[in-house]
Amino acid sequence: MFVILKNGLSLPHKLSDGVMVALQILILPVQVRALVGQRDIDERVKGAIVPSFFEMIKKKYIAKLANDCLLDTDRFVVGIVISTDNAIKVFIDGDSGVTIKNCVEVSRYIESSLDREDEDFELSVSSSGVDHPFVLLRQYLNNIEKAVSVIKNDGVKIKGILKNANDDTIDLLEEIKYKNKKNKSTTYGEVITIPMGDIKETKRVITF
Numbered sequence: 066m067f068v069i070l071k072n073g074l075s076l077p078h079k080l081s082d083g084v085m086v087a088l089q090i091l092i093l094p095v096q097v098r099a100l101v102g103q104r105d106i107d108e109r110v111k112g113a114i115v116p117s118f119f120e121m122i123k124k125k126y127i128a129k130l131a132n133d134c135l136l137d138t139d140r141f142v143v144g145i146v147i148s149t150d151n152a153i154k155v156f157i158d159g160d161s162g163v164t165i166k167n168c169v170e171v172s173r174y175i176e177s178s179l180d181r182e183d184e185d186f187e188l189s190v191s192s193s194g195v196d197h198p199f200v201l202l203r204q205y206l207n208n209i210e211k212a213v214s215v216i217k218n219d220g221v222k223i224k225g226i227l228k229n230a231n232d233d234t235i236d237l238l239e240e241i242k243y244k245n246k247k248n249k250s251t252t253y254g255e256v257i258t259i260p261m262g263d264i265k266e267t268k269r270v271i272t273f
Contacts, residue, residue: 123147127175131155131190134174140167143193143200152187156197160207163192198266205230205267212270213237217263224270225253234258235267 124145131142140159147153157163157171172190179186199205208227215223215237229236239254 127153130175130178131171134171155190156193158193158204195269195271198268208269212272213267214270215267216265218265228256234260
């Protein structure tokens with residue numbers, strides 16, 4: 066008994082799961098093979114096949130579609146999350162902000178490139194929002210002279226005004242809070258330099 070695959074290949078029905086998965090990798094679409102690299106695919110076929118590899122393929126393919134849609138705009142992808150039940154969440158940001166219309170455009174572009182008959186999925190596209198940490202230097206640069214919260218790898222939390230950022234460090238005008246029963250005030254101390262390698266996460270702080 067044989068199994069007929071979408072590309073017309075005939076394979077024996079009685080194959081182990083590992084062999085079948087390996088064969089599925091070998092017949093990946095050309096555009097996906099180009100994304101992950103032939104060498105990486107070859108290594109996965111030789112060794113153990115793990116679910117995270119397929120998740121990596123999906124993420125790279127979704128990222129490519131989103132970036133294609135955002136080409137020649139000031140918007141960019143900052144995160145992609147794919148759950149085990151195939152719920153795809155895409156987060157985008159922009160130098161001049163992100164609107165609902167921008168999110169809809171990306172969602173429609175990605176959905177038009179995926180086949181629900183091949184694999185069902187749930188797709189949502191949204192702006193990164195203030196509760197999402199910065200993942201790109203571009204986000205730091207877009208928030209110069211704005212209030213941010215930095216958590217270092219050692220757990221220390223520092224708030225302040227972001228003064229400068231580059232690939233290696235950020236400069237932060239540190240916030241100092243004085244609390245007593247009669248008065249709660251905020252002042253600023255000195256500008257401190259924090260290495261990027263020491264930062265666990267940085268988020269925008271909305272002040273009122």
